[in-house]
Amino acid sequence: MKLEEIKAFDKEYFMNTFGERTPVAFEKGEGMYLYTNENEKYLDMFAGIAVNVLGYNHKEFTKGITEQVGKLLHTSSLYYIESQAKLAKKLVELSCADKIYFANSGAEANEGAIKLAKIYFYKKGVEKYEVISLKSSFHGRTLATVAATGQEKYQKPYYPLIPGFKQVEINDIDALKAAVTDKTCAILLEPVQGESGVHPVDEAYIKEVRRICDEKEIILIFDEIQTGIGRCGKMFCYETLGVEPDIFTLAKALGNGVPIGAVCAKQFVADAFAPGDHGGTFGGNPLATKAGLLVLDAMEKENLCENAEKMGTYIESEIMTKLGDKVKEIRRKGLMIGIELFTPASEARQKLFEKKVLVGAVGNTLRVLPPLIITKAEADIFIDALKEIV
Ligand SMILES: Cc1ncc(COP(=O)(O)O)c(C=O)c1O
DSSP states (O other): OOOOHHHHHHHSSOOOSSSSSOSSSSSEEEETTEEETOEEEEESSSSHTTTOOTSSSOOOHHHHHEEEEESSSSOTTTTTHHHHHHHHHHHHSSSSSSSSEEEHHHHHHHHHHHHHHHHHHHHHHHOEEEEEBBBTTTOOHHHHHHHBBBOOOHGGGSSSSSEEEEEEEETHHHHHHHHHHTTTTEEESSSSSSSTOOOOOOOOOOHHHHHOOOOOHHHHEETTTTTTTTTTTSSGGGGGGOOOSSSEEEEEGTTTTSOOOOEEOOOOOOOOOOTSSSOOOSSHHHHHHHHEEEEEEEEHHHTHHHHHHHHHHHHHHHHHHGGGGGOOOEEEEEEEEEOSSOOOOOHHHHHHTTTTEEEEEEETTTEEOTTTOHHHHHHHHHHHHHHOOO
């Protein structure tokens, strides 16, 4: 189909939740590049919003997924699933978690995490149900995760929100202390806020948050849906901060494009879920969990966590050297990069698009989240294009 025909179908038949999209439709991908059906080639520095960590058509991933498609897609969790059991084991071995639950998306993983924190206290007979999260956060689009998301534009149309959620400023420990009550069951936060423009938590702040949680018996939940799976230079971002959460959530990169989410929890809190307390039809199905195993395998074999830190450092230093005064600030952890400009980033994003380079934009900040397989050659193409347009 021609782009204009696709656009006409979209306008007529698809709910208008995404408005005017970037005017392109991709047909295939290879490595760091996406291709239209007219064989126009785009360098992808956004990875499907931090999803495609292995880039496109990764050899072993594609082979493994294709084999799985030929064997079995779905059985439901009424039966045992080998890849589900193996992926849970692998995630436990890699992380501070002792038990895993699989969902289908980031929002659903966060829902699961919030439910787990609540049921933990419910089963102890303790009346704690409030969740504190951060302003400018993003936790998803379901009703509970919208209530946790600290941005009015996502909340307002859905008032009255689910009760029991409140937000405080990031890195303001006094605001957090003031918000905690004897009803607080969980503190939920992104180690680096992604959607609002790459804002990391301070290390001193997060250590103090951990201390407060220990002191007041509050469950600390990290939303690692964007920061997890190597994006920040370690498999999980919490590893860079010197604190462990009680629960953390994953999605996006865990499936490299196959939808999957995960709730990863320490034993004491994971034990609160008993048969019937939580569930779903698709979560952890053979295809999604096979994808997760293939991703983690490739991440390890190709040292992609190390590559994220190495290439992130390279991109940051090249931008500072070549663009210095054109850039207000760079905020970065691994390959989670926010480049703050002096003008609206949507203009820069559009100019980069015209140069066939894809990035994200919020406010004055360009969001750069490339596949973790990126090399210097591709980073240079991006940096040169950026230099030409700012
Ligand atoms: C930090 C964070 N949490 C949750 C979500 C929601 O994930 P999903 O869109 O898969 O529901 C996102 C998506 O951008 C995210 O960045």
